Amino acid sequence: MSEPVVLAQNLTKMYKMGDVEVHALRGLSLQINKGEVVAIVGPSGSGKSTLMNILGCLDHPTSGSYLLDGEEVSSLRDDQLANIRNRKVGFIFQSFNLLGRQTALSNVELPLRYAGTSAGRKEKAREALIAVGLESRINHKPTELSGGQQQRVAIARALVNNPAIIMADEPTGNLDSKVGQEIIDLLLNLNKERGTTLIIVTHDPRVADQAQRIIRVRDGVVEEQE
Amino acid sequence: MTILQAFIEALESLNSNKLRSGLTILGIVIGVAAVIAMLAIGQGAQNSITGTISGIGTNLLFIFSGNDQAELRNVRPLTLQDAAAIADPFQAPAVDAVAPFIQGSNIEVASGGEQTRTSLGGVTPEYFGVRNYNVAEGELISEEHVLGRASVAIIGVDVAEKLFSRTEGLVGEIIRIEGQPFRVIGVLEKKGGSSFGSQDDIVLIPMTTARTRIIRRSADRVDIILVQAASAESVPQATEEISSILRSRHRTDIGADDFSVLSQQDFLQTVQTILGVFTIFLGGIAAISLLVGGIGIMNIMLVSVSERTREIGLRKALGARKRDILTQFLTESSLLSLIGGVIGIILGWLIAYVVGQVATATGNAFTPAVGLDGILLATITSTIIGLFFGIYPANRAASLEPVEALRYE
Ligand SMILES: Nc1ncnc2c1ncn2[C@@H]1O[C@H](COP(=O)(O)OP(=O)(O)OP(=O)(O)O)[C@@H](O)[C@H]1O
């Protein structure tokens, strides 16, 4: 069971702000295997979100190589990246990022639409919502849901395409600790039942301690793994 | 994403900001309505004038002195002798009847306390046959009236209405034309309105009387000679015969003719050309407002793209490709213009209809014509405008980097 899903080598990310160059990642390497639950921690500004965006194919690294599920993605074109994001990655954000005008069901359907799935789309979205315990809120809009429920919708949306990895950038950051723990339990349960790889960026040591492995990032490189 | 989904999503999104969508649509509505109404009115005017000219009769020819195709130093006026020569069946076998005509406009006609200004024609008996005019009551102007320079007049129904407030029992009444007394011997049959003004607003008197007492033309001079060809087919032949007679009489064998022979066809062509230009001009002005409506769409789409930057970022994070986003925004902008186009067509048609009603009520029979081509044109143009002005904002949305869009506040 040591097949790598994420294999990143020497990733760098540099932002140019006028004359100033900001090095968010400075030659970061890491490996994450299939089915693992990994927490990424580190001080603010250390490059965790930058790393997640690259691992989630939302952003290109300035240099370095990145194999996602065996596929080299650092050189892919935008549309191919969109396809990878759609099929292989489920993203969960700190601020939920649901479409306010649409129901929970439509929000969960969204990745299926972009995947071109038409048969049984509603059914699949409904199943995903049931899996996160929201069968009674299927036709609610985000404004009619609590923060925890909104994050559940976001999780349903992340898992509906059955991705290899679910990446969560501070998924509990906007929730109180009790509801946050429920969300973490839900994610861990997904990992147990479906074997989905989980990468969670967090500031909360209680969350990090539940991972199989903690990766500490500092100044754009991996400081230590445990 | 299928087209239908994109369509439904676009509708939902437009629906979520009704006032803004409504105002944007209004811009297109006004533009399209203006185009449709202008084209319809232009086309209606063309139909109505064309109809009037067609009503003249297909075998009628008009001879004027002068020639607008050439610069002439010495133009001989048309005379009664010219008319007589054309009437000669041996010289012009294709000609059936000839009616010389002199006219005066804005002639004062009065009776009792009432007075009006109208156009006056000095005619010979042939005129009635050639124009296919008849009297509703009384008699026509005869040879004796012409020879005797009789002070008799035939009046149109409009003149009768104005002077007597009735159109019957007028034979024997006395009217004053430019202060001189004339006896009414007949009332013309009602012809109905036309875009040139009413054909019933006229007074006809014997040519000799007109020349000596009202219009004052030098001896034998006439303004127009009306010619009836034997048939519609013989119009070209009659034109040839008339031209050669007048050429020899006016000694213009060499050089340009100093007269013009125009058939109904020639009139039709000229008028249609003028009205065509007129319609295009009106439509062009209206098209500018359509353009302004298009810019309104672009404006609102740009606002909408920047408001929804995060949404776009999220969609991209979930796997939307460039073209998915492009389709989404283009669908919205073309939907705006399509809805505007449909409402605009209906509104434009209503405007044209009302204009037609008003025109008819004021005595100018005139039906605006909304053609299928106009409707098609308006629909297609408004949709194209939506697409065209939507492309820039949509492209802007589609080119957003997902991370940056997600970070946008
Ligand atoms: N778009 C950008 N332009 C310029 N600099 C950036 C940009 N995004 C991130 N950075 C810089 O890169 C560094 C890493 O930022 P990043 O957001 O990855 O930190 P983080 O570890 O996620 O912090 P936090 O825990 O506060 O979320 C920071 O110094 C930040 O200022």
Ligand SMILES: [Mg+2]
């Ligand atoms: Mg961060």
